[in-house]
Every structure is written in C-alpha cells, then in structure tokens.
Amino acid sequence: LQVVMQLFLTVCWLLPYSLATCGLFSRRLSSASGPGPKVCIVGGGPAGFYTAQHLLKARDDMVVDVYERLPVPFGLVRFGVAPDHPEVKNVINTFTQTAQHERCYFYGNVNVGTDVSVEELRKAYHAVVLSYGAEANRSMRVSGEGLAGVFSARDFVGWYNGLPSNKELQPHLNCETVVILGQGNVALDVARILLSPLDLLKKTDITQHALDTLAASRVRRVLIVGRRGPLQIACTIKEVREMINLPDTAADMLPADFESISEALKDLPRPRKRLTELMMKTVKTESGQHKANKSWGFRFLRSPLEVLPGPDGKRVAGIRLAVNKLEGSGEDAKAVPTGQTEDLECGMVISSIGYKSLPIDPCVPFDPRSAIVPNNMGRVKDTAGLYCSGWVKRGPTGVIATTMNDSFDTARMLLKDMDSGMLNLSVNKPGGQEITALLKERGVRAVSFPEWEKINLEEVRRGTAVGKPREKFLDVKDMLAVAWS
Template sequence: QRCSPKVCIVGSGPAGFYTAQQLIKARQDVEVDIYERLPVPFGLVRFGVAPDHPEVKNVINTFTQTARQSRCSFYGNVDVGTDVSVEELRQAYHAVVLSYGAEGNRTMGVPGEDLAGVHAAKDFVGWYNGLPSCRQLRPDLSSETAVILGQGNVALDVARVLLSPLDILKMTDITQPALEALAESQVRRVLIVGRRGPVQVACTVKEVREMVNLPNARPEMVGADFEGVAEALKDLPRPRKRLTELMLKTALEVPGEKEQQRRSEASHAWGFRFFRSPVEILADPERSRTAGIRLAVNRLEGSGEGARAVLTGEVEDVTCGLVISSIGYKSLPIDPSLPFDSRKAIVLNNMGRVQRAAGLYCSGWLKTGPTGVIATTMNNSFDTARSLVEDMDLGTLDVSVVKPGSQSVAALLEKRGVKPVTFSDWEKIDRVELSRGEAVGKPREKLLTVEEMLQVARS
C-alpha cells in the first residue's frame, strides 16, 4: 500500500486555507493538517477585515468546505514554536508549509511613539475586531483630532470606523467594548497622512469612495496638494486613474447643492494630507500622553510609482490626541533555524520553497511581505501548493517513507498539556457567537478571550 503524503500547514488564515484547498484538489492521496495558535480559524479574515465589509468574509464559506473534508484536519490552540517546534513537525510530516502571516508591527522609529495615545493600526483593528491579544487596548478617543499615518486600505478602514455613525456599526460584528467606546468618542476629525502625493496612495478606489460617501462626514482636502495631478492623469494605468480622478474631484470640484448641504450639516470631517512624514509624537506638559504630532514636509523626486519623498527642511505641527500608525504589518521568525530576511521580513524562498530546507515551504505574507488583498494571497498560496505537488511528483520530495503525521504530534502535545481545538469545536464557538449576535441584532457577537473560546469549545 502506498503511504499517503502528509502535509502540515502552520497558520489558518487565507494563506493556510488556500494552500490546503489546492493541495487536496491537486492530489487525491494527500492529507493536510492545519495548526493554528488561536482556538479560532481564519486569521485576518476574522481579525483584519473591517466589520462593515461583511462581503469580504464570504471566503470563510470556502475555507469551511476545505476544513470539513475528510483529508483535512484543524488543530487550533497550538502555538508552533512554543508548544511544538518546526523541527518536530518536519520529522512528523513529509512537508511543512509556514503560512502564519505577519503578526509584528513596523515601527515608525520616531521619538514619542511609545506615548499613550499612539497605536499600531493592526492593534487598533485587532481591538475592534476582537483579537484576544488586543482586548486591553482601550484607545483614548477623548480628543477631537486623530491622525493616521499611512494611506493604505487599512488606514481607511480605521478612519471609517472612527467616523461611521453608530447605527451603521451596530449592525456589524464589531465587538461590544469597541461599540461602547465609539459611542463615547469625541473624535470629529481624522487626517490620513502619507509621505508621498495623491498619485502614490496605496488604497483603492472603493475605499476612497466609501470615505467620500460616509454619512455625516465631509472631506477636507488641501487643493494645493493636487497641483499638476490633472496633467499626470493621462499617463496613469486605469485603476490608478479612476482613484486619482475621484480624489481630484473631491478636492477641487465645487459640489452640487445637495452635496453642499450634506457637507455643511456634517459634524465629522476627514482628509488626506500628502507630502508629510512623522518626525516626532509631541507629548502633553506632563509628558504622559500624546498631544500632537510633528510632520516633516516633503517634496517628490521623480514621478509615478517610483517617486521618492525628499525632506524640504520644513515641519508642521498638528494637535491630536490619537495617532494610529498604519505603515505595514511585519512577519516574525518563529524558529531560529529559518532562513529569514529581517530587512524584508520574509522567509527566503523560491516559489514558496524555503531556501536550503528540503520539505519546508511558505505561503502568504510570510512569503511575499504584507501586500495585496485576499485574492493576491490566494494566487500566491496556490503557487506554493503547486511547487509542493511538483516536488512530490518529481520525487525531489520523498513521500515513499511512512510518516506519523498528527499522530506523533498529538502525543507530544498531550505530554506537554496542550489540548488542541478541532474544527467541530470551532463550530460550537461559531454557533454561540451567531446566536449571541442574533440576540442583539448583529451578524455575530465574538467571544473576546481565549479562555471563553476554550470553555465553549469543550462544553
């Protein structure tokens, strides 16, 4: 009897699930085990996607179909690198795929970034999305102005959540503590700051359109920031062109009567601020918390995607009590043996094959760096799965030896007092969250602590 190839995947976000899906489809004999540190699956689909973007979470249905297949098993509440080592997994499986994403934050590297009132966007998003490690965040929303550094879609998600009418948020799966905090929020104005210009922003047109149409909020742009942009339009690729046209129109066109009235009645405001880089977070007189931010004024050298921001020597101070840095997620090495490029924060790999480590693969943000949307991750994970299947087919990955797979890992975990959560345990958590949500008119009310999750899983 031919032994079946056993593959272990570390991380159950989109990268992990898409890799599993492709492997199971590509080979009828492969068995896939997915290990996840939390008791709940789906990674950033659960903890990163904005609560008011429920359609983006539809991929969960696809992942659930994969998880329910007989050749796929889920082991939640297992922290690879702590509960079991990568080396132990490599001994138990024919192949190990690292798909645990980017859980670190890039730091700004400016004085004052450790003051109260300064948060990484990933933590702020984790707070309103119910990531257990961000439960204690308690962001101070008592000042009028919030400054977000970075102009990607995550920055716009944060701005939207800060400014959205509560009636909208109440119908989402945002956490109860976040709803209560936002109900008391004094934030009326959000500035979204980027070091380059309108033509270089990292967000997409859909997100900007949502900002422009946000009820009870008016856009406040600086007309001068758009000098020369209209002329540059004709040379831009189509998606970038549509995005730039929308910003131009919002910044420079005199709105119609209805829109003018809407804007004048709005109690909240938002705006992009271009050509600015953080120099320092300014503290209040007691030096205990954020009172403002000093921004360097930049000019651009070059044009288009490759334009570089160069300091002009000018600075500008903005009074604010909340600074959210949305300058990127960062992968961390979970094992000292990994060939890790700490500058790019990725595992060194070739088409998903980890360098100098036979049988070790990677997919997702650990492989590419933290860029792109779920569809990007899907394609990159399918590529890794194809590399792995190719290695099996060519025999460069030997699958003829019998490997114990989850059997030996289960024994190790039991010895170490670690009790994994199965997919049907997760489905208990899911049912509880859905029914709690139903009781308050929300799609879901998330459990907020690992203890609570485990209690429900084991009930």
C-alpha cells in the same frame, strides 16, 4: 429590506455549521496514519487554507493538517477585515469546506515554535508549509512613539475586531482630531470606523466593547497622512468612495495638492486614473465646505518626525511632520525631505505603515531586514521539505485574492517536488498522530474544527440576540470553555 438582509446573512453563517452539528459532516477529530503524502500547514488564515485547498484538489491521497495558534480559524479574515465589509468575509464559506474535507484536519490552540517545534513537524510530515502571516507592527522609529494615545493600526483593528491579544487596548476617544499615518486600505478602514454613525456599526460584528467606546467618542476630524503624493496613494477607489459617502461627514482636502497632477492623468493606468479623478472631483465639490459635523482628509507629502507630548509629558498632543517633495514620477517616485516641518494638533496618532512577520523557530531561515522567510517561489532556501505562503513569503502586501494566487503557487511548487522525487514519499510518515501524542505529553489540548463550530454557533447565537451577525468571544479561556463543553 434591512431585516431580510440580516436574516439572510445569519443563515449564510449558520448553514454550514448547522449541517455539521446535525452530523452531515461528522468525521474523525485527528488525522489518520497510513500511506500517502502528509503535509502540515502552520497558520489557519487565508494563506493556510488556500494552500490546503489546492493540495487537496491536486491529489486524492493527500492528507493536510492545519495548525493554528488561536482556538479559532481564519486569521485576518476574522480579525483584520473591517466589520462593515461582511461581503469580504464570505470567503470563510470556502475555507470551511476545505476544513471539512475528509482529508483535512484543523488543530487550533497549538502554538508552533512553543508547543511543538518546526523540526518535530518536519520529522512527522513529508512537507511543512509556513503560512503564519505577519503578527508584528512596523515601528515609526520616531521619538514619542511610546506616548499614551499612540497606537498601531494593527492593534486598533484587532481591538474592534475582537483579537484576544488586543482586548485590553482601551483607546480613549476623548479628543477631536485623530491623525493616521499611512494611506492604505487599512488606514481608511480605521478612519471610517472612527467616523461612522453608530447605528451602522451596530448591525455588524464589531465587538460590544468597541461599540461602547465609540458611543462616547468625541472624535470629529481624521487626517490621513502619507509621505508621497496623490498619484502614489496606496488605497483603492472603493475605500475612498466609502469615505466620501459617510453620512454627516465632509471631505477636507487641500486643493493645492492636486493642482499639478491633471497633466499626468492621461498617462495613468485606468484604476489609478479613476481614483485620482474621484479625489479631484471631491476637492472641487467639497473642499472648504464644513457644514457636516465630522470631517476627514488626506494630507500628502508628509512624514512623521516626532510625536509631541502634552503638558504632562505622558500623552500625545500633536505630531511634527517633515514636509517632503517628490523625486521621480509615478509609482517609483521617492519622497525627499525639504527641511521644512509642520505641526498638527491631535489627541491620538494611529500608525498604519505596515505589518511584519517574526521568526517562528531557530531552525527556520529568516531575513530580519525584509521580515520574511527567504524562499524561491515558496520553497524555503536551504531547508528541504519546508515551504512558505502568504505574507511570511512575500511581505504584507495585496488583498485576499493576491494571497490566494500566491498560496496556489506555493502548493504547485510543493506538488512539483513530490512528482520529481525531491520530496521522498516512499517513507510512511506518522503525521498528526505523532504530533497529537507529543502535545498530549506536554499538556496541550488542540481544538478541532467541529469544536470551533461550537464556538461559532455560540457567537452567532449571542449576536442574533442583539441584532448582530455575531458577538465574538474576546478571551481564549471563554473560547476553550465553549469548545470543550
């Protein structure tokens, strides 16, 4: 059955690209000039492709160009989704159909804000949509954050998922205990990868260098720390159930954390109630049982105060936590320090407290406090013809379906402005032809979608040779060599 499933997944990955290679999706590599609205989307992740999808369906004269900093598309679907969650990546098939649309053009390897300015894009297109996501880490703002052995979850996930900027991360997993700060789905993804049997990971698209490091790992215990209580935990039931079902791994919970919440169960929304009941059941059946070789557990009502160094003063040896209490109840409950502290020994700290967007261009408004582009339903404030979708619009929250709905909302706002005349479509805009000429003058060569498909086919070929869905390229130069071969 495993062999059949592996063959099935490989065929699902290969089919669209094999058709493209055979010429069934043959097409020009750059967008055409001519009448009709031309829209530019900055960012080739889920928000960008969902926005493009809605725009292309809405008007049969719309041309959409998607610009992406990396030579490869799909953003966090490629670099953020856990390798053992291949079903979540199936959305790539939908994005591929959008990219292969006769009025959609992909320009990879183009860094907007550096290679070309947003102002230049605004002059070439009727509208520009910023969908470039959140590529920075939120700081813990505690001393010791810069010690060796302290990582952000974003960088750690990027390391095992093959993000080129994280290929040199080199986490040393020669410690017994890892502390993860934050209790969202990303935190549980990281915990699961650290504790999963290697035989399970070998069948995924996790990178080979991550597999090699995990094979030598001495990590046996992962504690997942949150500033609030069990009723405010940010993960979903699917991820908790996956942790509970990990082979040779026991749940290590503190029964006292759950003693006072049974009364609140009856008033909880159904998803929250089911999640809470699962955690309470796990406490009763597994707490205190440590026959397994590995363990994981939630630690509630704790906030980081200081990362503690070892004797050499250079590497993490523990973390000091503030002990909190809750004021208020439900989703709005606030964590308030009690004045007590607790120290945990650990050899690695991974901060999973969120991502944040960065400003892309001086001409684009940006709110540094909320780390988003100020907007009204996707229309950027005080900047005609400029829109945003995804995390740069609303902050790094929600799942892929949330991003889909959000992006459709932005597309509807843009279309409304076209229909009302707020966007002037009477002027013929040059679109991608003008930007391609500018990039050529500056020595920048874009990667088209058919060229990405060459990268994809080679990654799948390399993966198939070792029994994996794919083996990703980690270096941009290697990607470009294949794309332009």
